[in-house]
Amino acid sequence: MDKLRIEGGRPLCGEIAVSGAKNAALPILCAGLLGNGPLALDNVPQLHDVATVLRLLRRLGAKAERDGERVLLDAAGVTSVEAPYELVKTMRASILVLGPLLARFGEARVSLPGGCAIGQRPVDQHIKGLQAMGAQISIEHGYVVARASRLKGARIVTDMVTVTGTENLMMAATLADGETVIENAAREPEIVDLAAALVAMGARIEGAGTDRVIVRGVEQLHGATHRVMADRIEAGTFLCAVAATGGEVTLTRARPATMDATLDKLREAGASIEVSGDRIRLSMSRRPRAVNVRTAPYPGFATDMQAQLMALDCVAEGAGVVTETIFENRFMHVLELQRLGADVSIEGNTAIVRGVPRLSGATVMATDLRASAGLVIAGLVAEGETVVERIYHLDRGYECMEAKLGQLGARIERLGGST
Ligand code: EPU
Numbered sequence: 001m002d003k004l005r006i007e008g009g010r011p012l013c014g015e016i017a018v019s020g021a022k023n024a025a026l027p028i029l030c031a032g033l034l035g036n037g038p039l040a041l042d043n044v045p046q047l048h049d050v051a052t053v054l055r056l057l058r059r060l061g062a063k064a065e066r067d068g069e070r071v072l073l074d075a076a077g078v079t080s081v082e083a084p085y086e087l088v089k090t091m092r093a094s095i096l097v098l099g100p101l102l103a104r105f106g107e108a109r110v111s112l113p114g115g116c117a118i119g120q121r122p123v124d125q126h127i128k129g130l131q132a133m134g135a136q137i138s139i140e141h142g143y144v145v146a147r148a149s150r151l152k153g154a155r156i157v158t159d160m161v162t163v164t165g166t167e168n169l170m171m172a173a174t175l176a177d178g179e180t181v182i183e184n185a186a187r188e189p190e191i192v193d194l195a196a197a198l199v200a201m202g203a204r205i206e207g208a209g210t211d212r213v214i215v216r217g218v219e220q221l222h223g224a225t226h227r228v229m230a231d232r233i234e235a236g237t238f239l240c241a242v243a244a245t246g247g248e249v250t251l252t253r254a255r256p257a258t259m260d261a262t263l264d265k266l267r268e269a270g271a272s273i274e275v276s277g278d279r280i281r282l283s284m285s286r287r288p289r290a291v292n293v294r295t296a297p298y299p300g301f302a303t304d305m306q307a308q309l310m311a312l313d314c315v316a317e318g319a320g321v322v323t324e325t326i327f328e329n330r331f332m333h334v335l336e337l338q339r340l341g342a343d344v345s346i347e348g349n350t351a352i353v354r355g356v357p358r359l360s361g362a363t364v365m366a367t368d369l370r371a372s373a374g375l376v377i378a379g380l381v382a383e384g385e386t387v388v389e390r391i392y393h394l395d396r397g398y399e400c401m402e403a404k405l406g407q408l409g410a411r412i413e414r415l416g417g418s419t
Pocket residue numbers: 022023026092093119120121122123124125126127160161162163164165186303304326327328369370397
């Protein structure tokens with residue numbers, strides 16, 4: 001398994017381009033199953049999760065070809081409606097084929113994803129919504145088996161705000177008979193991007209980005225071209241890294257309007273940030289001030305930025321309180337941060353982080369994607385050598401992270417290993 005070796009304690013300086021958003025690309029690729037014509041997607045990041053979804057789509061019989069940042073998808077040849085366990089277990093987002101397969105082919109068999117390092121993450125809301133639209137759903141041998149000759153529009157109120165749940169129901173509703181209203185919908189920018197792709201394919205959707213999404217079903221969707229939005233979490237991760245190490249960075253191809261909560265916290269921590277068009281410039285010339293964060297659905301502070309912000313608090317002046325409200329087990333990075341000398345204590349879903357003047361390098365182990373990003377940031381600040389093991393988690397969601405950090409002057413290299 002590959003590792004990253006980081007020689008920390010250096011400020012970072014330079015310019016990097018933000019990649020396309022993983023969490024927009026994944027649902028939009030699944031939406032390709034809904035169209036009668038080819039879907040051309042630009043700005044698709046080169047990530048393991050994207051490769052997994054492409055493998056899944058091909059397994060179903062779709063054609064999926066990549067040419068640099070562009071992916072061409074054609075669902076004309078789909079012959080299977082089954083998403084098998086071996087693919088779903090490596091990527092929970094595979095559940096996003098459930099809605100499209102059922103709506104387009106009247107049937108879907110999708111393996112239940114099972115547990116996950118950051119929490120239980122059930123899919124009951126996806127199922128409840130599809131049932132409200134008339135689907136017959138049973139759980140058979142670990143699979144969600146869904147059938148419906150044609151889904152019917154319905155009013156659905158989800159019990160909690162769910163991102164992929166909203167996406168699955170929105171996709172399914174595009175081909176349903178009549179109007180579907182999703183209340184308590186997630187408002188994440190990735191949902192707006194998915195809606196834009198679906199509208200380009202001929203869907204009729206209003207309210208994406210609000211908590212009430214209205215979808216008027218159509219007979220069929222066609223092919224389209226769409227450019228995947230910039231990754232706000234990748235962008236936020238690099239900004240956090242530079243705020244922690246000190247220095248100056250310009251991000252290009254970013255979507256700052258989707259990043260208010262992160263930018264506010266970084267300003268509060270003492271960073272100077274200027275935004276112009278798709279560029280964000282951050283400079284940090286002091287030790288960061290500790291900030292409190294509480295994760296929440298968008299537009300609140302993203303749970304996907306929690307570990308990175310915590311790494312910043314670890315070396316800040318003062319103490320910060322980090323509260324995780326979305327996932328019940330998303331503090332797995334804390335024990336590893338402690339190995340680097342961080343002073344963090346956990347009480348329930350709250351972590352109290354007392355900043356220390358310096359961290360010291362050590363070997364740490366990544367447990368999930370964003371925890372890994374937090375550990376990389378801590379390694380960039382720590383004195384001496386940090387080795388981050390199991391970085392396959394990082395490769396799921398960050399495109400060439402070490403190359404991009406290298407561009408900013410970080411001493412970081414990938415080591416092939418057999419651990
Ligand atoms: N939940 C249920 N039942 C459901 C669905 C969700 O109880 O049917 C609960 C979850 O267990 C969780 C909360 O609702 O406690 C919110 O989960 P949500 O469904 O919003 O998460 P998700 O859609 O599975 C997406 C992102 C995650 C991100 C979360 C929260 C994708 C592919 N994944 O997951 O991204 O953390 O929203 O913003 O969009 C990542 O990129 O590292 C990542 C984990």
